[in-house]
Amino acid sequence: MGVLKRLLNRIRFRKTINKDESTNVVDGIVKARKLYKELCVAAHPDKHPGKTDIAKELVQRVTANKHNYAALIALKKEIEEAL
């Protein structure tokens, strides 16, 4: 009975995971490091004297997501629009 309950719980838990992150992980291992450096330079507060606060916030978010390629791609668009 315990085994059956465990199996059912496992199936229900799996259903909560609807996004496959495996491709993002591989892309991250391969490309994130380069993109991270690129974004740090692009959003550096010294390069945007008029928008220092926005730039600082963006650099913080880039650093927090340095290992997440999909998040870095989204931030790249945001940086292009905001700065």
Add this chain to the structure above:
Amino acid sequence: MNIKTLISNLINTLLDGSFERVRIISQMNTAFKEYFTTGEFNRLCKVSISQGNSAFAHEMSSLWIRSGFKISVENDSNLRESEVNEIAAYITDNIAFVRQLMAMGFDTLTITGKTTGITKCFALKKFANLNQYYIK
């Protein structure tokens, strides 16, 4: 696909009742191979199922003989420990992926160099709190 991989995939599919593990592993292997052949990444990584560490087990772990998620660096000349740690960080920092692995029955993440013997093991439960998401 060699005979060892075929048998391993067959066992995984039969024991787990799902093609999920096999699908994700083959998807990652294809991507790694593509990035290596196109020259975008200078390391050829191979993902496979290995034996896990029973000390790292959680409530959704598979049998210990198949609860390890292993990434092996095939061309590991001059492989540094920092590189191994960096590869691991891309996985452990992605909580969604750690949860995905845990839901598939994995409990141990192993990153290893094929010939240099540099090996690092990580307990997946340290990086994602399963209870937070568990449905009662």
